[in-house]
Amino acid sequence: MTDTIWHPDLAQFPGPKYLALTRALREAIREGVLLPGVQLPTVRDLAWRLSVTPGTVSRAYQMATQEGLLAATVGRGTFVAAAEPRLGPTQALFVDREPQAAPGLLDLRSPQLPDVGQMPLFAEALRRVAGQVGADWRDYPTQREETALREAVRDWLGDRVLGPVTPDDIALTHGGQSGIGLVMFCCLRGDRPVVLTEELAYPGFRHAARLARAEVVGVELDQHGIRPDALEACCRKHLPQVLCVTTEAQNPTAVRMPEERRAEIVAIARRHELQIIEDDCYTVAESTLPSMRALAPERTWYVGSLSKTVSAALRFGYILCPTGRGEAGRLTAQHAFFALGRPVSDLCLDLFRSGQAVEIRSRVQSAFADRLKAIVNGLGAHDLVWQPGLPFVWLRLPVGWRTSSFTRTAEAEGVLLRSADEYALVHGRSPNAVRLAIAGQVPRARLEAAVDRLSRLLVSPPSELPV
Structure with a gap:
């Protein structure tokens, strides 16, 4: 079945929004509003409709999947589950390869290894290995x-x-x-x-x-x-x-x-x-x-x-x-x-x-260090946590911004970030913060421009934030 138009009213459910959305899913399925086999909106689409973070929707979908209410199929989407029980895991494992970002968006959700000449070195190593293939x-x-x-x-x-x-x-x-x-x-x-x-x-x-x-x-x-x-x-x-x-x-x-x-x-x-x-x-x-x-x-x-x-x-x-x-x-x-x-x-x-593994590691760390410098130079005046050699930084948001509002506004400015609630347990606390990963495969100038946009957002929150 095709994607259903479903727009729950979360205000009727008290507590955190991910729990409210889980309850809304549970109720809609029980009452027959969402029938078995119906495809639910994508995480990002439903998050946009409800003015919440993608992490909030992802956590609700995960909880409902673990309860057997939903079924997630890689490459197809999330569906209301059939009545029979599912065996094994019911949701695709988080990996550091995100869905393709829309053209023009800079994806800082997960680190990307820079191209430091790995491929020719791998090809050279494969040729040496091929020459040693034996009966074993x-x-x-x-x-x-x-x-x-x-x-x-x-x-x-x-x-x-x-x-x-x-x-x-x-x-x-x-x-x-x-x-x-x-x-x-x-x-x-x-x-x-x-x-x-x-x-x-x-x-x-x-x-x-x-x-x-x-x-x-x-x-x-x-x-x-x-x-x-x-x-x-x-x-x-x-x-x-x-x-x-x-x-x-x-x-x-x-x-x-x-x-x-x-x-x-x-x-x-x-x-x-x-x-x-x-x-x-x-x-x-x-x-x-x-x-x-x-x-x-x-x-x-x-x-x-x-x-x-x-x-x-x-x-x-x-x-x-x-x-x-x-x-x-x-x-x-x-x-x-x-x-x-x-x-x-x-x-x-x-x-x-x-020695090529050590050589590649050194080149990667040098490239990451160069791009990390761009992020720290642009956001260092804010509440930023970072370490030399790490391909990500942690940004605590200032008063005036909520994580959901900041990530949506950043996306509107062309930058995708990962919100704190994507790392929290189902019933855990989620601080008002985001993680920025280093996009090692984009030019430094483009990364600097994106960081500059984020810095301007941090110091100048809009007078009317979406809720």
């Missing part, structure tokens, strides 16, 4: 063949403070999200385990937890990251098994957790027997702070990938397992997919050994 490409890959690649990963991470690491501590994965999911499968037990995340966090944490049938609970943040008192309270109340945390580059707030706070979190994790997933996929260019893996090697699973520094298309990631748990991590990976496919593993090994 005919059979199933095995983890025994990954030993040299695990050694290369250890060397790749040599600039991080990770504590003692051996190749036996490492498990290889199909990207960072795959690594997070594998740790969940390895660590979670029982019918309804609990996973803790930061109250604003990368959505992939909660997707992986829910796929493992876990309940997700958010822990409050402050200017240094997770609050120890809030973590202690959550541990006492919920008896969690896993804590997901980003220490170097909290996504989306760009906060780096100081060493003292890391030590406090580790002490609480030990007291409550928590396993820690330390996500370092959005890694900073340089760090001398000890990682959670260095501070608590007996319980920290350090996850990283090449997606943000070399290529997201390779789908290559790694887990530094807790000391003595490397075999457990690799066995979990083996049960999931045997081992990495030979084309990916051989190509990545060549990129590491030739």
